[in-house]
Amino acid sequence: MDCVTAPQDRFAIQTHQLNLWYGTFQALKEITVNIKPRLITSLIGPSGCGKTTLLRCFNRINERYENVTTTGEVRILGKNIYDEDVSLGELRKSVGMVFQRPNPLPISIYDNVLFGIRSHTRRGAFARSERDGMVESALRDVELWDETKDGLRRKATHLTLEQQQKLCIARLLPLKPQVILMDEPCSALDAEGVERIEELVDALREKFTIVMVTHNMGQARRISQECIFMLMGKIIEHGDTSQVFLNPREKETDMYVTGRYG
Numbered sequence: 001m002d003c004v005t006a007p008q009d010r011f012a013i014q015t016h017q018l019n020l021w022y023g024t025f026q027a028l029k030e031i032t033v034n035i036k037p038r039l040i041t042s043l044i045g046p047s048g049c050g051k052t053t054l055l056r057c058f059n060r061i062n063e064r065y066e067n068v069t070t071t072g073e074v075r076i077l078g079k080n081i082y083d084e085d086v087s088l089g090e091l092r093k094s095v096g097m098v099f100q101r102p103n104p105l106p107i108s109i110y111d112n113v114l115f116g117i118r119s120h121t122r123r124g125a126f127a128r129s130e131r132d133g134m135v136e137s138a139l140r141d142v143e144l145w146d147e148t149k150d151g152l153r154r155k156a157t158h159l160t161l162e163q164q165q166k167l168c169i170a171r172l173l174p175l176k177p178q179v180i181l182m183d184e185p186c187s188a189l190d191a192e193g194v195e196r197i198e199e200l201v202d203a204l205r206e207k208f209t210i211v212m213v214t215h216n217m218g219q220a221r222r223i224s225q226e227c228i229f230m231l232m233g234k235i236i237e238h239g240d241t242s243q244v245f246l247n248p249r250e251k252e253t254d255m256y257v258t259g260r261y262g
Helices: 051-057 088-094 109-120 128-141 161-170 191-204 217-223 241-246 251-257
Strands: 013-022 025-035 040-044 068-076 095-098 179-183 209-213 226-231 234-240
Touching (some): 013 051, 051 209, 088 095, 109 128, 109 161, 161 191, 191 217, 217 241, 234 241, 234 251, 241 251
Parallel strands (some): 040 209, 095 179, 179 209
Antiparallel strands (some): 013 025, 226 234
16 A cells, blocks of 8 residues: 555654664654644754654655664554555655755756656656646746746756745645655745745645754744754654743753753
8 A cells, every 4th residue: 555545644744663773873762753734843953863864754765875774653644654565656755855955956947847747657647738737836836937937948057046945845746745844945045035935835834744854943933833842862842833932841942942052
């Protein structure tokens, strides 16, 4: 059974006793967490605490590295993604990822948007009109259509960094993902670019479950509805963002969000 066909649960992502080792170093320790659908959940914590490692478990991209061992469960849309019958291709269609620095391919804007869907379907699966519709829909969803519609055949690498990051998000959308993972998506942008990407991410949560790693405490407070604080490979606290920042239950959380360490 493909994970994309599993029934929707009240949680989009669930982990149970998730552990991960890089060789002999244990990066994640007994992670059990439930992430709700159609929200932005931020992962915060000091460098090296396991935020990005946890994020990469959700589409099994950690397996690209050598000497990685994982135990426990990660359930997405009700299906354990570590089951033997799960197709990594199908999983990564359902769980898209946006990286720290924009990574458009050195091909046209048009072909960038279609790259993912072409990789997952046979040649000629879509008529030209269908492809054109996918491109326009995806670029409209990321508020990039008006800026690019007259230059769709231009190389994507000519876009500004902000536009490139929007394009990288647009590239996921023809695949119709359920979850979008974001690893510090604003870290390469100036203040204006950060503001516009945050506005876009906030709009996208109406359609997608979004999990975002950020080192920017202001950003976490502005755009996430729930927040997970991690420390030394463990989840210390998970709750409504306002509660985590204004009334944290744990001393370590309070010290971190008030800037006393990290």
